Amino acid sequence: MKVKSRLLFLSILLIILAALYLIWGLNPNNWNYALPRRMMKLISIFLVGSCIAFSTTVFQTITNNRILTPSVLGLDSLYMFIQTFVVFIFGSTLLIELGSHFNFIASVGLMVVFSILLFKFFFSKDKNTIFSLLLFGVILGTFFQSLTSFMQVLMDPNEFLVVQNRMFASFNNINEDILYMAILGAVATLIYILKYTRELDVISLGRDSAINLGVKYTSFVKRMFIVIAILVSVSTALVGPITFLGLIVVNINRQILNTYKHKYLIPGSMLIGSIMLIGGQLIAERIMHFKTPISVIINFIGGVYFIYLILKEGRLS
């Protein structure tokens, strides 16, 4: 089958890239030091790539809208707001004193509580549609964003550099303990959701057809939203705001696999997400020597590749 062979190809590509990432530049003098660190980064890349790809796929299916990413819910704006707020009010030293542990747990906690409150408020009445939930999310996101950019403009340029480091996702200083916590949270959520791929296929037909075919729409969508919120919060707090990756990954994935079945779409998007992150990290680290954030590389290459795919499709047909 075409889809399966493409998935196989993607997996092989991923393995090659991962091996390249581990081995490149390794020699007997440094492997004791470098290998464990590279393994750590690789694991966090898999984790973040999968979380983002996964949550965006599910999100687009639920909302039936191919240009949205979970960032519409305002979670990354909230994250940037928390970070900027702490630096702005207390100075960058506090972030260091509190340690990354506390920052991680507090950020994830705040984001998850925020989104659960949002969903609770929204799904308590039957009348509320997903449309108004998203509008609500956009409004709150803008609210946080305007406060954030206001504080950033007022900020001392040296303090701003601390915030700027958090504005761009980075895999370079991930704390080991935090990574384990994140893995635990993410894997549990992923396993929970994988049972529901068929329901997702049906949901992608739209609300009415889904209800007609016997899916408990409201409660299902609500559960999926909470899962998405957890995944996005974990990956954002781990490496920084990176949801735009999701948009590129999911759309490239849909172009390549050309299927509606989530049984294939989900693993496909996870593979592509990890491939793009490892590729981006390879370029950022080994070729650019950390002179540019990884999101810049991914957005550039991913964007160009997507436009190329669309143009190619037009020419063939």
Added chain:
Amino acid sequence: MKRLILILVFLSILSIFIGVKDISFWDIFNLSQDQIQVLILSRIPRFISIVVAGAGLSICGLIMQRITQNRFVSPTTAGTMDSAKLGILISIIIFPGSSTLTKMTTSFIFALAGSFLFLGILRRIKYRNTVIIPLIGLMLGSVLDSITTFFAYRYDLIQNISAWLQGDFSMIIKGRYELLYISIPFVVLAFLYANKFTVAGMGKDFSVSLGLNYNQVVTIGLVIVALISSTVIITVGRIPFLGLIIPNLVSMYRGDNLKKSLLSTAILGAVFLLFCDILGRVIIYPYEVPIGLTVGVLGSFIFLFLLARRRSYEG
């Protein structure tokens, strides 16, 4: 509708006569030389640019959302903002000492070039559908933005550029806002094409069967959006909400017929922006709060309230 126009007139008068220099409404027939200067150099340009920006951006949002049949598309989705940003970066790097007007012109040229690149890509796609247009815009925007960030990161210009694009009316004086006039004919054009956009908003097949030249209407819509939003972004900066939320609110109350909703959208945009601007000028008088902040904070509360009220009507 009538109420909206009344509010607009009231706020306009208020906007012109509020400020550090004391000018009262009743002095209008015997203004001193000083007062005339203030009015001509600062107050009136500011007022005009607020109205044009408010009305223009909300109209752009509405057109974009109709054409793409997607309520979450904003006028900056066409990559306009990112190309303007690239233009600002280039002008800062290449001619650092040049005047603001040169920088604005450079970035305007970039914004236009970006928009035509966007249209050019769209033209090459055979099966244009409503998903593809915003997707291509977003992707092109992300490519341009990554180029900008790449260089801005190296030259430590990120804070500088974000300050440029932070919406701000306090810098608007005579000689710095005239670029905005370019957008006025396109606002008029938008009104002339309102009916066609409504039809195009019903989908390609339907509109072709009604005898509409679908591709042409879509292209005209995109050109209007690109020109208006690039002039506004460059002269005023990024203003949240206007393009996304205002069209959605208006269409909740007035439906999707552009002929009916276009004027309300434009007026609501202008009223909202005028109100936020006046508030920003008064709160810490004689200083000012940036418009982006008042719009973002106040707008959130107003719109959340409207959304909640709207729901209780239905429920």
